[in-house]
Amino acid sequence: QVQLQESGPGLVKPSETLSLTCDVSGYFIRSGYYWGWIRQPPGKGLEWIGSMYHSGSTYYNPSLKSRVTISVDTSKNQFSLKLSSVTAADTAVYYCARGTVAIPFDYWGQGTLVTVSS
Amino acid sequence: QSALTQPASVSGSPGQSITISCTGTSSDVGGYNYVSWYQQHPGKAPKLMIYEVSNRPSGVSNRFSGSKSGNTASLTISGLQAEDEADFYCSSYTSGTTLYVFGTGTKVTVL
Numbered sequence: 350q351v352q353l354q355e356s357g358p359g360l361v362k363p364s365e366t367l368s369l370t371c372d373v374s375g376y377f378i379r380s381g382y383y384w385g386w387i388r389q390p391p392g393k394g395l396e397w398i399g400s401m402y403h404s405g406s407t408y409y410n411p412s413l414k415s416r417v418t419i420s421v422d423t424s425k426n427q428f429s430l431k432l433s434s435v436t437a438a439d440t441a442v443y444y445c446a447r448g449t450v451a452i453p454f455d456y457w458g459q460g461t462l463v464t465v466s467s
Numbered sequence: 468q469s470a471l472t473q474p475a476s477v478s479g480s481p482g483q484s485i486t487i488s489c490t491g492t493s494s495d496v497g498g499y500n501y502v503s504w505y506q507q508h509p510g511k512a513p514k515l516m517i518y519e520v521s522n523r524p525s526g527v528s529n530r531f532s533g534s535k536s537g538n539t540a541s542l543t544i545s546g547l548q549a550e551d552e553a554d555f556y557c558s559s560y561t562s563g564t565t566l567y568v569f570g571t572g573t574k575v576t577v578l
Binding site: 383385387394395396397400408409410411444450451452453454455457458459460 | 470501503505507512513514515518519524556558560564565566567568569570571572
């Protein structure tokens, strides 16, 4: 059974960098699939942040591209999100997920709330 | 990259059928058969309900069905049940360096 679990600080100060990690169990990241991040501001809809193919290719939402980095650590079977220069608008529940082109997000983490505030 | 357009809300009585639309462009919904649908209950992670326009993952009720015509995809829920009350989002593969785009979301209410 594939499981994903997000972890990271729940509170980040404005202008700093948000860093989250997604631990994957039940499947080896290096074996395939896209590994991505999605966020959902309180009371709002889903927004795709970006995805990384297991080989290392990355794809980002154009609206966030200048601030986002997704990377993978196959030795730990985890992948990470870094979002720089955060503002209150980046406050959201952040989800990690697995997918393919045809099935974008078949397994999801439970989500973690990150609040941007001083 | 604009979000796909969904109605803000759809409602129906138990046992009825409802349909949620998801309108995009020829660069996403209309260009590929890679439309998926997600159900999200309050405080929970989204759950995949439909992929590749009309395919159901194992374990998803056959009351949920998907279709597409041109640039608009649709999700139909038949035999509406109280447990179907949730938010629903569509998603599509899209051309270019962007991979995916989500819909604006639809709140389904069971009357």
